[in-house]
Amino acid sequence: MSTFSAPKGIPEYYPPASSAFLHVREGLAAPARRAGYGYIDLPMFEETELFARGVGESTDVVSKEMYTFADRGGRSVTLRPEGTAGVVRSVLEHNMHRGQLPVKLWYAGPFFRYERPQAGRYRQLQQVGVEALGSEDPALDAEVITIAWDGYTSLGLTGMRLDLNSLGCRECRPAYRAALQEFLRALDLDEPTRKRIEINPLRVLDDKRPEVQAKVADAPLITDHLCGACKDHFDTVRALLDDTGVAYTVNPRLVRGLDYYSRTTFEFVHEGLGAQSGIGGGGRYDGLSEMIGGPNLPGIGFGLGVDRTLLALEAEGVPLDLPSACQVYAVPLGDDAHGRVYALVTELRRSGVATDMAFGGRGVKGAMKAADRSGARFAVVLGDRDLAEGVAQLKDLTTGDQTPVALDALVTTIKEKLQ
Template identity: 55%
Template sequence: MSKFQAPKGVSEYFSPRSAHFEFVRSTLIETARGAGYELMELPVFEDTELFTRGVGESTDVVRKEMYTFEDRGGRSITLRPEGTAGVVRAVIEHNLDRGQLPVKVFYSGAFFRAERPQAGRYRQFYQVGIEAIGISDPLIDAEVIAIADRGLKELGLKNYRLEITSLGDSKTRTAYLKELRAFISGISLDEETKARADINPLRLFDDKREEIKKALEKAPVLMDFLTLESSTDFEAVKSLLTSLGIKFVVNNRMVRGLDYYTGTAFEFVHDGLGAQSGIGGGGRYDGLMAELGGSELSGIGYGLGVDRILLACEAEGLAIPEDLGLDLFIVPLGTSQDALLLAEELRSRGLAVDMAFGDRALKGGMKAADKSGARYSIVLGADEVASKNVALKNMKSGESVSVTLGSLANELISRTVNLGEHS
């Protein structure tokens, strides 16, 4: 056993699964990029207060799941538990909202929550997310949801569902929470549950116990308290989704874990992962910019969990490409230096080339060539170096043709060009 182990609860990816992970992540990134969202690369740690204020004091994330520490200057620092607060901070700090609106950005990276690990729940996990800040319009809500949905579809996922709701504006919430608290005080609950309900009564709707579910059947529904404006917006979002051909179910008891959501909120749920069924979610946040010291602009965004989406792909048995895309594999026979020089020369021409190391026997070298998945291979021995002629072997068909070393690059380029890799 090795002396060092990875910290508890982190996810790690290496071949062959790392290729699957990368495929999921890059697919999600490309769908965002394809809709005009631009990369925002942010620090993984921020001033602790950014999260306590941004995410909300009452949330579990802030109360017990943050990795917080003091840096050498005595500042309280926290590893980011989610992406939106940082994006909003950066937008405000760099005055990005002074230009054309909306500001459309995407991010991709690691996030941290100190929870007990579980299937699909890690202490360091990965998200790809987007934020559209500055314009409040059902059209943007629909676009954001559509992009998330398309990312999942492009991966080939089928067995997921989109749940949406509207949390209404602050007026809606105040009125609703008052009613809900009154209702809850009328039912009997154990101490712990009561304490949870006190902090955020909405969370009761997430309880999995049958008796609680039953007790809540007659609870007031937030949807009934929506102001005219909120409800008109929500209707617009729904009808846009429908015309986009995106299926959804309205879940008027959806509970989001972050306090800043207002208006449209949504979640992508997949049943193949065990208890942690959310693969992504998001919503509109009308008060966050102002709360963090910026202008009164609203925003909307989502975060998609890369680790969980990978699990969902695996649960659905989706074939994920793991081809390294190598054009050529060189098997040297006592000529490793010539092989390396040749490999570098070919690489400079844009070809993907690998070679065998470690003075292996011919059979071992060919095995390595086979395993690499390269489309072509050559054996480079003293003879080839002297004659400047090699047998270029097609690994799939097994056939080989004689080629001079000087023309090898062009030969490979013309043979792989129809694969769309060289331009």
């Protein structure tokens, strides 16, 4: 009888590699918490219509990649392919926008897209995201971008490039859309792409096929069609990033793959990942709230890929400063010592020391091998004779030095040595 395997295209993180995954996720989220973003935990699935209206039916995400199914009540639901639409829905549903603005939220977890699995492209992808709703202030755009930048740099990543663009607003976008459609209609493109020209021509610019990219190389640029307000907004965002040392490249062809983006749009790219070079990105979505039936509620956010950030760190060979999973490993020798060791282990854990112990009554040789494999700094060995004398043997697994320590002073001694 064969055993089960994980579904195709879904990476699993288990010890010891999972410690690196947690480290990266924490590193990406920490700058958001420091900037006053509160945590939101989103549903794994939503009504399909939320993504169809919010993300856009012409996008690859909605038209090709969503996991959509009917539940037992006949309702169409979809595993979340991204986080922004769900956050905006939650803000509106719970009236968070009626309080202090902007509403600043962060989230983390898995998202689901039916993609062709390959390195860096998964059907369950892990992201850290932030959303800030209720303000058009360009300083909020700069803040969101800087949070992402600081997350990457705090992990030691140096090889990424930040691409930056503005997609304009509802005032200046129509003229650009018309100019772009006129240009694209004259090209020799396949029928699905020609249909996309009429629905959302920006999606054509986002087509990753080399033959399409070559044909649109001379397409009109959105930056040449920005209205005065959008140009001023973009200039201010850039000046604020300049002031805080965030390096970027203006890429007037950067579109991103979702329909709700407007004005500031950005993407972090790492060339060490080959075809799947985008490690995170986001932008402003000032009309999204209205798309899903809410009031005018401007916003900006990002989604950073934990999986791809891990791959980028590996590509650069960045050593990760991972906390030890085990600092102390306790070895009981004898029945009487077993109960006392368990009590000591519990006391050490409650005092903040990562501690494990030998289970199953294994001999001292096997237990000490387990102590070495645990990565602990110290081993505590307690036999029945030690117990009678009121001491335990404390062994430094780095130097091999071993000394007896009074049982009532053991926790304090270990904590002092670990400092």
